[in-house]
Amino acid sequence: MKKAITLFVLAMLGTTWAGAKITLPTFFSDNMVLQQNTEAAIWGWTDQGGNITVTTTWTGAKVTVTPGRDGKWMARVKTPSAGGPYKVFISEGSKGDKITLDNVMIGEVWFCSGQSNMEMPVKGYGGQPAEGAADFIMKAKAKTPIRICNITRKASLTPLQECEGSWRENTPEAVGPTSATAYFFASKLQEIIDVPVGIIVSCWGGSTIETWINRETLASKFAGEFDLSFLDGDKLVGTQFQTPCTLFNGQVAPLVPYTLGGMIWYQGESNRGRSEQYIRLQKAYVEMMRDLFESPDAPFYFVQIAPYPYGDPDGWTSGYFCEAQRKSLEVIPNSGMAATLDIGEYGTIHPCKKQEVGNRLAYLAAVKHYGVKGIDPDAPAYESVVFEDGKAVVKFKVADRSLSPAGVDVEGFEIAGADKVFHPAVGHVQNWGDKVVVSSPDVPVPVAVRYCFRNWAVGTLFNNYGIPVGPFRTDDWDL
Numbered sequence: 001m002k003k004a005i006t007l008f009v010l011a012m013l014g015t016t017w018a019g020a021k022i023t024l025p026t027f028f029s030d031n032m033v034l035q036q037n038t039e040a041a042i043w044g045w046t047d048q049g050g051n052i053t054v055t056t057t058w059t060g061a062k063v064t065v066t067p068g069r070d071g072k073w074m075a076r077v078k079t080p081s082a083g084g085p086y087k088v089f090i091s092e093g094s095k096g097d098k099i100t101l102d103n104v105m106i107g108e109v110w111f112c113s114g115q116s117n118m119e120m121p122v123k124g125y126g127g128q129p130a131e132g133a134a135d136f137i138m139k140a141k142a143k144t145p146i147r148i149c150n151i152t153r154k155a156s157l158t159p160l161q162e163c164e165g166s167w168r169e170n171t172p173e174a175v176g177p178t179s180a181t182a183y184f185f186a187s188k189l190q191e192i193i194d195v196p197v198g199i200i201v202s203c204w205g206g207s208t209i210e211t212w213i214n215r216e217t218l219a220s221k222f223a224g225e226f227d228l229s230f231l232d233g234d235k236l237v238g239t240q241f242q243t244p245c246t247l248f249n250g251q252v253a254p255l256v257p258y259t260l261g262g263m264i265w266y267q268g269e270s271n272r273g274r275s276e277q278y279i280r281l282q283k284a285y286v287e288m289m290r291d292l293f294e295s296p297d298a299p300f301y302f303v304q305i306a307p308y309p310y311g312d313p314d315g316w317t318s319g320y321f322c323e324a325q326r327k328s329l330e331v332i333p334n335s336g337m338a339a340t341l342d343i344g345e346y347g348t349i350h351p352c353k354k355q356e357v358g359n360r361l362a363y364l365a366a367v368k369h370y371g372v373k374g375i376d377p378d379a380p381a382y383e384s385v386v387f388e389d390g391k392a393v394v395k396f397k398v399a400d401r402s403l404s405p406a407g408v409d410v411e412g413f414e415i416a417g418a419d420k421v422f423h424p425a426v427g428h429v430q431n432w433g434d435k436v437v438v439s440s441p442d443v444p445v446p447v448a449v450r451y452c453f454r455n456w457a458v459g460t461l462f463n464n465y466g467i468p469v470g471p472f473r474t475d476d477w478d479l
Contacts, residue, residue, distance in 0.1 A: 021047045022090060022097040025254060030102045031167040033147045033198025035109045036082045040259040043074035046092055055089040058106065072161075082107045082195035084145070103169075105145055107196025108189070109260050110365075111289075112182035113212060113252075114267035116205030117303070117357075120350050122183050123176040130180040131352040136187070137176050142169040145196035146186050148178050153204055154250035155240035157231050159214070163254040167198070179203065181266050181303070184358025185365075192366045200258070202251040204241045208270045209281045211247040217288045218244055225277070242270065256292045262369060263289060264361050265302040268325060269349060272305065272317055275324035282328045286335070299369045301336045301361050302328075304379075304470050306351050307344030309456045316479055319453030322471040326381070336364035339379035339470040341452055341459030360467065375465045376400070380434075382472040385449060391439040392449045394427075394474070401434045402464035411460050412452040415440045420477055422450060427461070436461070448475035 024044040034040040042054055046067050053064045054075040067073040077088075084105035091098040112118060122137060124130045152164035168174035175183060179201045190197040204211075210218060210226060218226050226244045230237050240246055263286075271278050286300045304325050307318065322341075329335055338360035343353040351357075363377035376399035386393045392415060396403060410427035415438055425440035438449050450473040452459055459468040 022052065022092055022099055023047075024090070024099065025162055026164055026166045027149050027151075027200070027255065027258070028101065029166040031104070031147050031169050032101065032149070033105045033107050033109050033167070033196055034077075034079050035259040035261050036079055036106045036195070038079055038259050039076040040079050041074060041257050042077060042088070042090070043072065044090070045071045046073060046096070047071060048092065048096060050093040050096055053091050055091075057087045058083070079106050084196060105147060105196035105198070107145065107198060108193070108262075109198045109200065109258070110182075110186070110189075111255075111260050111263045111293075112179060112185070112199050112201045112203070112265075113263070114203050114265050114303075115207045115270055117269070117306075117350055118179055118181050118201075118266035119203040119205045120180050120354065121177045122180045122354075124180075124352075125350060128348050128350045129352055130354045132355050133176075133180070136183070137172045140170050140172045140175040142171050144170045144190070146170040146183075146190050147196065147198040148174050148183070148186075149198065149200045150178060151200065151202035151251050151255070155211075155236060155243070155246040156249040157233065157236060157246065159249045159253035161254055163251060165200075165202075180354035181357050181361070182264065184355045185264055185361045186358075188359045188362035189365055192362065192372060193370050200255065202255070204247055204251070206239075206270055207241040207247055207267065209267055209278065209285060210244040211241060212252065212267075213245065213281065213285050213288060214248045214253070214292075215245045217284050221280070221284050252289075257294050260293050260295055260298055262299040262301070262365060265300065266357070267302075268305045268321060269308075272310075272321040275320045278321065278324050279328045279331065282325075283331050286332050297334055299334050299336070299365060300332060301338065301364045303338045303357055303361065304340055306340040307452070307455065307457050308349045309346060313454065313456035315455045316453060318455040319450070319471045319473070323473065326470055326472070334368075336368055336377070337379065337470075338364060339459075339468045341457065341470055342462070342468040344456070344458070346456060363465075376402070376463055377465070377467065379467050380461070380463050380469045382451075382469075382474070385474040387446055390444050390446065391437055392446050392474070394436045394438060394449055396434050396436070396469070398434050398463050400464065401432055403429045403434055403436065404462050404464055405429065406431050406433075410436065412457055413438045414450045414453070415443045415446045416448045416450075416475070417443050417445050418447055420448070420479065422448075425449070427451075429461070448477070449473070450475070
């Protein structure tokens with residue numbers, strides 16, 4: 001009888017072992033991109049606890065790891081310089097599950113996040129197209145080494161271990177529903193640096209920045225500013241895409257610590273009334289992401305929000321917010337900002353010129369991170385002002401003294417005297433200079449200048465590479 005029981009148990013164990021299952025997050029899939037020249041993280045779960053071996057075809061080297069008690073395992077695989085396609089084999093023991101990931105590329109991986117202007121797809125929203133969409137969608141070819149991983153919307157009270165989203169090749173079917181900003185960024189960057197580029201897109205229209213930040217960060221750095229008690233409950237309350245921590249929990253936490261090359265960010269419209277706080281929030285967001293993804297120097301490039309009336313075209317809210325975005329450059333190392341003052345649309349908060357946005361982000365990455373030389377990708381920035389002879393002489397930080405256009409009236413300036421009342425003014429760029437002379441017949445003794453500081457404005461001042469000056473002011477008045 002004992003012998004029969006023993007044989008039965010052994011038989012059952014053998015059957016179970018033969019069916020041992022390895023589970024991977026969905027974003028470890030065919031067509032994925034791993035960050036070059038790193039020890040890239042690959043992880044998953046097993047229901048048996050046997051050792052997991054990861055083998056790659058770029059070297060043939062094997063990495064073996066032991067799962068934890070919860071069945072989770074993580075391997076670090078050394079990646080070469082950019083190339084591919086390769087295969088990745090994942091197996092458990094000699095009789096357990098075996099998984100093959102095919103068509104894997106080694107290159108540059110960028111995390112792309114934000115609200116609706118990041119989420120807006122190449123195919124556009126209803127009645128709100130992305131300029132150039134048909135051309136980019138129809139000419140997309142799988143042989144072009146751009147890979148796309150779109151993460152499905154998911155809000156959660158607690159950090160999740162899994163999310164939905166797998167890698168797709170550069171085909172018309174994949175490009176159409178993908179973030180236009182992220183795709184145009186990837187397309188231009190891949191063209192410039194000539195290596196595979198992968199984009200992980202995780203965004204949600206209307207979301208606030210605090211929804212993308214974890215509880216630990218908000219609790220420690222913003223004590224008393226956000227009520228986080230609802231996270232201890234059993235259901236989501238309020239507008240889930242504007243509820244602190246919930247999108248981090250559902251759309252970022254499962255991805256940690258996928259090895260990244262950098263981050264792009266297009267968000268802010270939903271936080272525009274909290275300018276001072278936003279500087280601190282964006283700094284905290286970047287620090288959190290760099291820490292969690294174990295990449296302390298990861299570049300972070302973001303988009304300055306475009307002009308929009310917001311029900312009050314002459315209001316100052318956007319001006320103050322754009323100023324806060326510019327100031328965040330001073331407190332976030334290895335960052336850059338793509339200005340969009342020239343591409344706003346009065347009738348929609350989702351401007352169609354997403355290609356310009358993606359290109360400007362790619363220029364920042366190419367020059368600042370990848371060392372490509374040739375242009376100045378930064379928006380000219382206000383540096384100082386001198387008031388003399390009834391005029392304001394505004395100096396800018398701009399490479400090659402290349403403000404443009406010279407010789408014509410530049411609109412968008414306003415000038416005020418001691419009464420703090422602003423009047424429309426005209427600016428003239430000095431030939432081959434970094435200064436603009438601003439004046440108005442209505443203000444004989446000016447003391448302050450503002451440029452496109454209203455909610456709705458149209459930028460007309462650039463550097464020689466078409467990068468616009470962003471909104472700025474020379475005063476510190478709270479109007």
